[in-house]
Amino acid sequence: MIRAQKIGKSFGPLRALSDVNFEISQGELIALLGANGAGKTTLIRILAALTRPSTGTAEVAGYELNREQQQVRKRIGVVSHQTLLYGEMSAQENLYFYGRMFRVPDLQSRIDELLGLMELKKRRHDLVRTFSRGMQQRLSLARAVLHQPNVLLLDEPFTGLDIHAEELLTRFIEKAVADQVTVLMTVHDLDYARDHAQRLLVLHKGRLAIDAAAAQTTRAQIVELIRE
Amino acid sequence: MNSLQQIYTILHKDILLELRSKDIITTMLIFSLTVVVIFNFVFEPGSEEMATSAPGILWVAFAFASNLGLSRSFAREQENSNMQGLLLCPVDRSAVFTAKVAGNVLFIFLVELITLPVMVLFFDLHIGPVWLPLLGTLILGTLGFATVGTVFSAISANTRSREVMLPIMLFPVTVPIILAAIKSTSYLLAGRDMSQVWSWLRLLIAFDVIYFVVCFLLYEYVVEE
Structure with missing residues (x-):
């Protein structure tokens, strides 16, 4: 579902990523770990077709990233710590806007379904700027899955969430994986990653230092890498 | 056809946001009206200097007001990384660019439509016989300015x-547009022959086309990197 081949990214003299290779199968939940500045967000941005790699390429949902960006975008959903929502629009208006952009069929019933799932039905007509951080993140998740993507790219989705929103997000990710959606998620919580992900990818100074099953990786190994 | 629908969706969203906040139009309008009112007190009422300076004052007011609006227009897309949300949609970057230019043209033109009658009143201008070519000049000048401004606001x-x-x-980049617009406006207000006006309008159209093509091609690289 995701195949990264020798991905590298430079910003002027700074090398953010070097020779990153990995494969993720359909329905896998993978945690992407690393210290701040290790290249996690850059990698997610490349896989989301938001920025082009300086070297290498990737295949996402069966499409070549450098040549078939629009096809890739149709099949991915992205959640980051920024909600990508318009504060001056209501929850329903935001979903309607993104739904039209993704040409979601039977949009109104899909919006109803997601607002119910995210427990936001009662606030559907309220402006997003009046929502709490947790509610905004739940709506952001609804935005990301509106078009039923095959791949979910989550960049620190738990940042600033309350316990309820955290539980809802965890349940949602578990359901997505059960539905054979591929999930690549950057997290800072090592325990969460070890408990929930099937595999861990650890980036260290832009290089992939660990690509192993969660059970085969010790906590000390990762902590040492992140601390370096 | 599909791109047209997405262009409309983005434009509709921008209009909705502006109707809610009114910050772009209000900022531009206050600035342009202030310029017109201040310059009204500089000249003797009905003097020749007033009539000859009017086109320059008008376009300086529009250009600086537009600068404020363009800056705000892109800043709005940055508040929750909304631009990133737009770029994640399966839509060509050129469609995003076209929609943003259309939105900016609309907001700037609206401000011009309100400012112009105030200018006509304060500066005692006679636009009766030339109102249609004057409107054309406004649209062409605004299009060129908004096209370049849409790309530069993304860079800045x-x-x-x-x-x-x-x-x-x-x-500096829009000097040819501003000059051609001022010259066209001044010839129109002075009642000059349309062939003289037309030479400046042709220049305005040429720069509009050049700038639109260049910016259309550049936008993808500007918003991605």
């Missing part, structure tokens, strides 16, 4: 001092 938004960077980049 990623710099530390975007409010300063935008005019520094925008005004």
Whole structure:
């Protein structure tokens, strides 16, 4: 579902990523770990077709990233710590806007379904700027899955969430994986990653230092890498 | 056809946001009206200097007001990384660009439509016989300015001092547009022969086309990197 081949990214003299290779199968939940500045967000941005790699390429949902960006975008959903929502629009208006952009069929019933799932039905007509951080993140998740993507790219989705929103997000990710959606998620919580992900990818100074099953990786190994 | 629908969706969203906040139009309108009112007190009422300076004052007011609006227009897309949300949609970057230009043209033109009658009143201008070509000049000048401004506001938004960077980049590049617009307006208001006006309008159209094509091609690289 995701195949990264020798991905590298430079910003002027700074090398953010070097020779990153990995494969993720359909329905896998993978945690992407690393210290701040290790290249996690850059990698997610490349896989989301938001920025082009300086070297290498990737295949996402069966499409070549450098040549078939629009096809890739149709099949991915992205959640980051920024909600990508318009504060001056209501929850329903935001979903309607993104739904039209993704040409979601039977949009109104899909919006109803997601607002119910995210427990936001009662606030559907309220402006997003009046929502709490947790509610905004739940709506952001609804935005990301509106078009039923095959791949979910989550960049620190738990940042600033309350316990309820955290539980809802965890349940949602578990359901997505059960539905054979591929999930690549950057997290800072090592325990969460070890408990929930099937595999861990650890980036260290832009290089992939660990690509192993969660059970085969010790906590000390990762902590040492992140601390370096 | 599909791109047209997405262009409409983005434009509709921008209009909705402006109707809610009114910050772009209000800022531009206050600025342009203030310029017109201040310059009204500079000249003797009905003097020749007043009539000859009017086109320049009008376009300076529009250009600086537009600069404020363009800066705000892109800043709005940055508040929750909304631009990133737009770029994640399966839509060509050129469609995003076209929609943003259309939105900017609409907002600027609206401000011009309100400012112009005030200018006519304060400066005692006679636009009766030339109102149609004058409207055409406004549209062409606005289109060129908004096209370049849409790209430069995206570039300057990623710099530390975007409010300063935008005019520094925008005004030198749009000098041909501003000059052609001022000349066309001044010839129209002076009642000159249409063939003289037409030579400046042709220049305006040529720059509009050149700028639109260049910006259309550049936009993808500007918003992605």
